[in-house]
Amino acid sequence: MKLPVHKIPTEFAESVPRGMRLISKGHHDFLLIESLFCANGHSLMDNSVRIHGEASIKLKIKSKKEEGVVFIDAFWGSYSKLFSYIPTVAKKNQLIDVLCPHCESLLIENGECTQKGCKSGKKIVLHLPGGNNRIHVCAKLGCPGHLLKISDMPDEITESVSDLNFFGAAGDDELFQGI
Numbered sequence: 001m002k003l004p005v006h007k008i009p010t011e012f013a014e015s016v017p018r019g020m021r022l023i024s025k026g027h028h029d030f031l032l033i034e035s036l037f038c039a040n041g042h043s044l045m046d047n048s049v050r051i052h053g054e055a056s057i058k059l060k061i062k063s064k065k066e067e068g069v070v071f072i073d074a075f076w077g078s079y080s081k082l083f084s085y086i087p088t089v090a091k092k093n094q095l096i097d098v099l100c101p102h103c104e105s106l107l108i109e110n111g112e113c114t115q116k117g118c119k120s121g122k123k124i125v126l127h128l129p130g131g132n133n134r135i136h137v138c139a140k141l142g143c144p145g146h147l148l149k150i151s152d153m154p155d156e157i158t159e160s161v162s163d164l165n166f167f168g169a170a171g172d173d174e175l176f177q178g179i
């Protein structure tokens, strides 16, 4: 699958937060997530499953009846993902539990989704290195809502990077919109 091309805001490119990296491919820059942790400090990166040539983000997911592991593309704004297991009962707009694959701590917190019209009330919280920077992803299946929270960067910059995800949004049949 081809990587979607996004224009990375200059202010962001000049001070990319720890745990993220800009990669040049051809004439374009892509933003890659390099390190991501659960609240207990376990790495969520998986070197054995690579998407677009890079380590993927491994999460455990649980619905009412089933559970499995999902591998998500670490390129920001991309939607590729490989399921080791697809929850057959999961329906669009359903809330799922997302856990650390190592300690099984719940990665879900209460919080409003940034996506207009979405009232999930739950978000997946992923930690970048350093303790203060996070990525929030809506926990509702099929919702592309997500937000980058960088403590020492103005909101308008992180918001413009968060918006990158909405270009080339995945089809309705996608179960989990990635980050």
Ligand SMILES: [Zn+2]
Residues within 6 Å of the ligand: 038, 039, 040, 041, 042, 100, 101, 102, 103, 104, 105
């Ligand atoms: Zn953990």
Ligand SMILES: [Zn+2]
Residues within 6 Å of the ligand: 113, 114, 115, 118, 119, 120, 138, 139, 140, 143, 144, 145
């Ligand atoms: Zn949402």
